[in-house]
Amino acid sequence: MTNIDQIASAPSRIPAAAYALCLCVGLIGANSLALGPIAPRVAESFGCDVPAVMSASAAFGIGTAASALLLAGLIDRFGPGRVLRLALLVFIAALGASAMAPVLSAFIAAQLLAGLAAGLALPAIYTLAALASPAGRESDTLGVVLFGWTLSMVAGVSLSAVIADLLGWRMVYAIVVFAGLAAVAGTTALTAGGAASAGRAQSPLSALRVPGIALLLCACAAFMAAFYGVYAYVGDHLHRALGLPVSAGGLLALCYGLGFGATVVLDRWIDRLGPARLLPAFFMAVCGVYLLMAAAAASYAALLAVVFGWGMANHAALNALIVRLAALDPARRGAIMGLNSGVTYLALFIGTTGFGPLYARSDFATLALLAAALTLAAALAAALAPRPATASLRA
Template sequence: MANSDQITSRVPAAAYALCLCIGLVGANSLALGPIAPRVAESFASDVPAVMTASAAFGIGTAASALLLAGLIDRFGPGRMLRYALLAFLAALAASGVAPALPAFVGAQLLAGLAAGVALPAIYTLAALASPPGRESDTLGVVLFGWTLSMVAGVSLSAVIADLSGWRTVYGIVVIAGLAAVAGTSNLTAGGSAAGRAAPSPLSALHVPGIAPLLLACAAFMASFYGVYAYVGDHLHRVLGLPVSAAGLLALCYGLGFGATAFLDRWIDRLGPARLLPLFFAVVGCVYLLMSLVAGSYPALLAVVFCWGMANHAALNVLILRLAALDPSRRGAIMGLNSGVTYLALFVGTTAFGPLYARAGFAALGLTAVALMLTAALATVLTSRTAAAGNQPAE
């Protein structure tokens, strides 16, 4: 009977609701890159200037995650997720009607402040909902939301931007977001006892083994957002393709991201600690291939599919490793993860921009290779630190 219960609860219903929430946040995080040329034309600006909105979103998310994510442990992840999603939708609506680029950047900053609470709440709920021994499977379903955002969100946004303008994209995302909010109504809203101070996510920096994992997270995410931010402009300006071509590329990434879900059950069996350095090394190899085939659209499509597969595996294992460090501080740890992730978004988009302008897209891939080597080495250090401190590596 116990085995039967474990099988039937393998994928909790909450995981699907959380998948929609990830898809909502992901649609905003990732959609701007492909439609940036259209946004730039609308505001009589250029793509690097428009991408400052993505950087603002990253800064807002990071600041909110570091300052407010501790409220998740106090008031409950379900309640905090619902409040954050409502604020997020309001910011997206403001983005869609922004009359000028500064207003658009400001709206994206507000969206980031809301996302900084929503994302750690989502990952905390995913960890709470996971049956023992099925953590990777459950998280894989939640992470499938990134696939939804790429396949149904980002790829369609590029087509919509070509057909009816980029503002329509934000209107559609707001409407879709109402479904995500409705899906959170049954998620737990429990928290700690009233009057207990909300722990700061920064307090989780003292958890053994967390520093190298956060370094790996920073390198991983800076490489992803730095490359992703400019691939749309590379296709449009350098290869002479329409904006919708970036939509097909995003579709390939999303399909690759989703295709890796079948590996999630093997991650639980083989152990996240030993797999994470390998997965980061594979991501680095993908970036190397991307820099080599930057001049060929068909080849880029194939490599981007592999990029999605490798990133799914690496992200799944990274979150599992972080969530397992200290279950009593899971909300704070996930807040640190989100804070570092979106600080990396800011660094990636701002630092890779001048490099892209001077040396082209291929140089971004080579820089990402160096970052992924850093991530792989950091995770090896994490395993050794855990062993030295008699901490479980898996």
């Protein structure tokens, strides 16, 4: 694999580094998203209920947010490639601990450690993607990297439900450990990616002074809280309310992943039309999907169709949001991506813990309606965010 600085000079094609980064995103995504569909099996193993198991997902979110907000400045200080490799090694160790956890508290602690590692890995990945992007193909390059979320859904989450039914939930994490070793091998050439800067690492919180970032982070928070709040409980809804086996959540995740991946072919239009113009519209599309989801909650077949559209709309919105944030201040890209990851996983914590009591008292359709309201707020925040006069990435 070519060094990332050489790759960045190639103006006409997607850099090879994007595919290695795609695998890294897939690894983190598999852990982030696999617990929802297999939560009923984990709950049976530990003798507790699904909301208690989902507290591990909340711990992962808190760990990711804390690490991204407090430590992501190390990315600009030491270079994103080196930080990514170290974070992945810690992440793999945490996955192994998750697979061997004897009690729920140990499982939660392992997921907290995984979150601390992911909080460094994700902003490093997005920073490397921005560094590798040829001019005018930022969204195309990022689309390849974000395809890792599709890998996690199609090859990870969808299979995890089947594996949990056949071999037990612990085998899910054991398999992801081996996939993680492959991801580390694929990032060997990226360890020197991105120039390290002299001086002390700045806190990502210092990037809050960048014009326009506050409203975009508010949009990110609402968008992600809606996603994680709904996703955390859709597997239990299928299992308990619709009477389907745990593996049914795998097929639903597959539909989401296919929709998410299918949107890659449209990413070039984000570069052509500008993410600032498109982002509010994408959020409105996601809002519409949640309204359809509320209406389709009682039908598994209808949910599968709606979830495919959910994946498409979420990919478009996420791509435009990250490109928009990366354009704000290229010199502080690591810190900005740290803020993005921190807010994302604070939203994971808020979504899983906040939606849980509502789900216990009401039903899944109510969660979808709340998600629609949150995404509408995200669209408003994105529309109000000022556009920079100049940017290295098209805004």
